[in-house]
Amino acid sequence: MRIRAFCDFYNEAYRPLQLVIKCEPGELDWTKTLYISLPSPLEPLEAEDYGDERGVSVLMDDLVNQADDDSLLGILLPQIYRRHGESFELLIVQMDDVEEILQLDRYY
Template identity: 80%
Template sequence: MRIRAYCDFYDEAFRPLQLVIKTEPGELDWSKTLYISLPAPLEPLEAEDYGDDRGVSVLLEDLVSQGEEKNSLGILLPQIYARHGMEFELLIIQMDDAEEILHLDRNY
């Protein structure tokens, strides 16, 4: 599994806009929540690095905090699978959504 950030100019600054998690086919158990720790710093990703892998947008309601773990979040894979009925190699998370979940985690 590889976690990277797609970056581009936004509000006059170059910043990460999406977290992109690349997995190998069959690597994920779609019946369980996937917990990840975000590496720091995030490795940048170019648009052409997306390749031909099947990707899915991870919605805010697909994300949960991991409790006491700083910079960690959970992805509700069963919820994504139920919505689409298939597995994906790329999970794409809007950085604003990840930051919202991580911010909620820091406030509790």
């Protein structure tokens, strides 16, 4: 699994806009919540780096934080699978949603 950030100019500053999680086919268990720790600093991702992998947008309703460790971001994979009926190699999360769930401002 590789965690990177798509960055671009927003409000006159270059900042991460999307968290992109790239997984190998079959790597994720779509019946469980995926918990990840965000690397710091986040590795930047260019638009051409997306490649041909199939991706899905992770909605705010798909995100949780773990009560024991508020630095872990939880992604409700079963909820995404129910909505789309298939698995994906890229999970794309809006950084504003990540910040709201984890109450962070350290990533830029």
